[in-house]
Amino acid sequence: MPLLLTIATRESRLALWQAEHVQALLGARGHSVDLLGMTTRGDQILDRTLSKVGGKGLFVKELETALQEGRAQLAVHSLKDVPMELPEGFALACVMQREDPRDAWVSAGCAGLADLPQGAVIGTSSLRRTVLLREALSKLERNDVRIEPLRGNLDTRLRKLDEGQYAGIVLAAAGLKRLGQGDRIRHIFSTDEMLPAAGQGALGIEIRADRSDVAEALAPLVDRPTWLAVAAERAVSRALGGSCSMPLAAHATLSGQRLHLRGAWGDPEGAPQLVRAEAEGDVATLAEAEALGQRVAEALGAGGAH
Ligand SMILES: NCc1[nH]cc(CCC(=O)O)c1CC(=O)O
Numbered sequence: 001m002p003l004l005l006t007i008a009t010r011e012s013r014l015a016l017w018q019a020e021h022v023q024a025l026l027g028a029r030g031h032s033v034d035l036l037g038m039t040t041r042g043d044q045i046l047d048r049t050l051s052k053v054g055g056k057g058l059f060v061k062e063l064e065t066a067l068q069e070g071r072a073q074l075a076v077h078s079l080k081d082v083p084m085e086l087p088e089g090f091a092l093a094c095v096m097q098r099e100d101p102r103d104a105w106v107s108a109g110c111a112g113l114a115d116l117p118q119g120a121v122i123g124t125s126s127l128r129r130t131v132l133l134r135e136a137l138s139k140l141e142r143n144d145v146r147i148e149p150l151r152g153n154l155d156t157r158l159r160k161l162d163e164g165q166y167a168g169i170v171l172a173a174a175g176l177k178r179l180g181q182g183d184r185i186r187h188i189f190s191t192d193e194m195l196p197a198a199g200q201g202a203l204g205i206e207i208r209a210d211r212s213d214v215a216e217a218l219a220p221l222v223d224r225p226t227w228l229a230v231a232a233e234r235a236v237s238r239a240l241g242g243s244c245s246m247p248l249a250a251h252a253t254l255s256g257q258r259l260h261l262r263g264a265w266g267d268p269e270g271a272p273q274l275v276r277a278e279a280e281g282d283v284a285t286l287a288e289a290e291a292l293g294q295r296v297a298e299a300l301g302a303g304g305a306h
Pocket residue numbers: 046047048078079080081154170171172174175199200201202203
């Protein structure tokens with residue numbers, strides 16, 4: 001049955017692109033879909049910041065209030081930014097096909113880390129990217145290179161790069177591609193070079209748990225292989241008590257029924273060497289995928305992750 005739906009969305013270009021993407025897909029299936037734009041309190045709450053101020057919980061909450069009050073029925077999220085536990089009464093009703101999950105190197109002058117000039121500054125505020133870069137730079141014996149905070153939405157970060165404050169910055173390839181900025185990518189890090197964050201590149205749709213009619217309308221948008229992979233990744237983070245301020249990477253790939261999951265954790269103030277763990281198994285259900293995630297989390301914990 002066709003539904004009348006409203007998507008609550010933040011108003012950054014990336015959030016709007018994602019909401020419009022879902023709007024078009026649902027529209028093509030006969031539903032009537034409006035957007036409800038919600039202004040947020042600026043860039044700092046969108047970020048995984050080193051200083052741990054704000055936290056992305058905040059803006060998710062604002063969208064949830066709109067769902068709670070019935071002003072909207074759907075919230076479209078970058079899954080990477082969705083807390084591991086949703087509040088009571090809300091559910092993740094749909095995980096869609098993943099965009100490129102990898103990290104990208106954006107730079108005017110350098111093709112990659114190996115090319116950086118003496119004393120270069122790299123911009124990122126992600127703790128995960130920071131610890132992965134520290135390890136890579138240490139292997140290249142580049143102790144002269146510094147990693148400095150870089151905050152703001154995608155456009156702000158690209159502008160700060162263009163102003164010359166950084167030799168290069170690291171961003172999710174998915175966000176750049178969605179905003180038509182894929183041509184700015186100089187290098188896409190392989191998942192061996194930079195293990196992605198749990199959920200990176202995937203979109204999730206949150207609804208009120210009591211709206212089974214909305215869940216039904218979303219069912220055709222679900223990409224099962226992506227959901228299995230991100231369920232495993234998010235379970236690693238959940239089991240370690242993870243939030244956006246944890247220097248943790250988790251990435252899974254599915255080949256047939258076989259799920260291969262890797263995790264990495266680093267101490268931003270400790271040795272550059274990361275703790276790594278992986279596991280592989282046949283998965284048919286989300287619960288089995290999550291169990292694989294718990295195994296990797298336990299192995300990371302045994303290796304010192306906290
Ligand atoms: N933390 C911000 C954020 N949340 C989602 C994306 C990109 C798109 C995605 O991963 O789905 C980004 C930007 C970035 O990390 O460069």
